[in-house]
Ligand SMILES: Nc1nc2c(c(=O)[nH]1)N[C@H]1C(S)=C(S)[C@@H](COP(=O)(O)OP(=O)(O)OC[C@H]3O[C@@H](n4cnc5c(N)ncnc54)[C@H](O)[C@@H]3O)O[C@H]1N2
């Protein structure tokens with residue numbers, strides 16, 4: 001059994017980001033940027049008015065002054081001339097401030113006197129209500145660095161910088177192969193002894209949550225030829241996930257099935273609970289993560305290993321799930337040598353501090369408990385017993401988007 005940290009490092013070391021592709025801006029949200037976004041223009045391109053009012057020379061626009069209105073400049077229709085002494089130009093929010101003007105007086109502080117004259121009631125200050133050219137960004141400025149998942153704000157910024165296309169990483173394509181004679185997809189006729197594959201769909205959702213593209217393969221029975229055939233069909237994937245058949249039983253066939261097809265094992269079995277029989281290796285060029293069959297074990301392994309692997313493939317920074325500190329909601333027993341992950345509810349104490357309370361039964365088959373859990377309490381190897389109220393480390397599941 002190898003430690004979790006080492007296992008994750010070995011997985012991440014073996015993976016690299018997917019190739020680049022160019023997508024139109026409307027398809028860029030949620031994708032991971034592969035090339036920097038560099039401003040193609042200055043924003044704003046010229047000095048613009050932040051308000052509806054009059055462009056003036058601040059020196060002229062003292063309280064009580066009457067200025068001659070020499071033109072009008074709505075947004076998009078710049079005033080071509082230059083403002084001279086005693087002159088003003090009527091303009092609106094977003095309009096270019098004409099040459100010669102250095103301030104804007106808002107219309108509430110003026111009284112229009114016919115078409116050609118305006119009375120200034122509040123004095124102007126130089127620069128007032130003027131957005132300077134380049135206030136937001138300059139031409140050639142790097143606005144977005146590669147390796148970030150594009151937010152709605154990023155998409156808006158890229159649009160403002162005049163990029164109709166962006167270069168992003170291809171979505172990682174992840175093959176998902178559930179195995180077992182007893183496994184059937186939801187909705188299929190279920191014979192005696194059959195169980196419904198929760199792992200396939202749960203993993204598919206994890207892949208989607210991480211921005212990947214899941215490929216659900218047909219379920220393979222406990223037969224080495226069938227498992228090998230299904231796995232070989234997924235060799236164009238960036239990663240193949242298997243579930244079940246990872247352990248030591250006579251019907252745990254993943255390694256036996258893939259071995260004759262060139263499967264190179266990197267490691268098998270890690271010092272964690274649940275999820276001990278994790279397999280990591282390579283089938284030709286395709287990395288293979290062999291997850292245990294127990295549904296909770298599969299999902300805990302997904303949190304600890306699959307999400308970081310998906311981040312690496314997607315071109316994002318990849319590492320362990322973030323840990324938060326909570327207070328133990330009950331006494332916790334001493335741990336053995338396997339890093340443990342207790343499914344837990346969270347809440348707040350009277351002082352607003354996070355409290356995590358493990359469910360009383362921690363069986364790695366219990367999906368209802370996992371779905372209700374808001375956190376995994378992380379109990380390090382050989383952690384001593386701690387009393388209720390002691391600080392402990394937790395992984396908050398909602399934060400992971402799963
Ligand atoms: N003698 C030992 N037995 C077991 C050990 C061990 O060290 N020695 N390890 C146990 C641990 S820990 C785990 S975890 C399981 C994992 O075993 P496998 O990966 O070989 O999984 P299976 O035996 O195929 O199935 C286990 C369990 O999960 C159910 N299952 C399988 N696939 C799915 C699916 N797609 N959706 C929902 N549920 C699934 C399956 O029916 C079994 O109940 O091994 C222990 N045994």
Ligand code: MOO
Pocket residue numbers: 272273274275276277292294297364
């Ligand atoms: O480690 Mo297994 O994953 O106990 O259920």
